[in-house]
Amino acid sequence: MSRTDEVVDGIRRMILDGTLRPGDRLPVEKDLADALQVSRGSLREGVRALSILGVLHTRQGDGTYVTSLDAARLLSPMALVLDLQDDGALPAFHSVRRVLETEAAGLAATRMTDDALAEARAVLDQVSEVLDGTEVDHDRFIEVDIAFHRVIAAHSGNPVLEALIESFAGRTVRARLWRVLHAEGIEARTHGEHEAIWRALAARDPEAARIRMAAHLLGVEDWLPKPENLDD
Incomplete structure (x- = not known):
């Protein structure tokens, strides 16, 4: 285990045993380095790594604090994993998104x-403006698409599920999806599927909501390029 890993593990244990709690300020650098038996340089590297992971937050001139440790913050780095994948990996990630969002719709x-x-109805009503133009505003359509799915995830009652969905279906991922979807009329079809999902939600019918969401996302999956076809 490297010295940096020792710092990460040491601070993790301090959080788990209650020595450090969400919102607490870390001890001064010298005292913490001595407690963990590492150099100040190694301590800084470990703190930097935990800051990237959303565990710690450094306030300029005020010190370093443990964050709220909420699921959304800690899972947000997962979005970077998706950003770094090539288009050939999109189907695999999208299938995970389908499982997550299908359950979120049912809940x-x-x-x-x-x-x-x-709120969801108002979001869908914006689509008419987007589709009525002579040319579809793809950026606006993506924003509306994100907003609709986000409302559903936010009301699943499960913050971890909501955070995972946000990571698997953030704006960058959605933009990449729409970049590779070339089916004519895909926006109108998507809007129709969103309407069906909304009707199931309004009917308070969890099974119908799951089926409608799954069908919608399976439809998107069908249009994604298969890895073997990316070089064609």
Whole structure:
């Protein structure tokens, strides 16, 4: 184990045993380095690694603190993993997204408030403006697509599921998906599928919501290029 790994492991253990809690300020550099029996250089490297992972946050001139350690923050680096994959990996990641969002839709069907349903409805109503133009504004369509799926995930009642969906279906991933989708009329078809999902949610029917979401995302999956066809 490298010295940097020892720092990461040491601070992790301090959090797990309650020595450090969310929001706590880390001891001064010299004291923490002595406690972990590492050099200050190794300590800085370990702190930097934990900051990238969302475990620590350094405030200029004020010290380093343990973050809230919420799921959204800790899972956010996963989005970087997806960003670094080539297009050939999209189908595999998208299939995981399908599993996550299908379950989120089923959970949301029994948990969405009237206000949440109205919010999702308002998002879908924006699509008419996008599709009515002589040329589809793809960037705007992507934003609406993200907003609709985000409302559903947010009302699944499971913050971990919501955070995973955000990582697997953030803006960069969505933009890459739409870049490789070339089917004519794909936007109108997607809008129709979103409408079907919304109706299932409004009917408070979890099974229908799961089926509609799964069908929608399977449809997207069908249009993704297979790895063996990427060089054609």
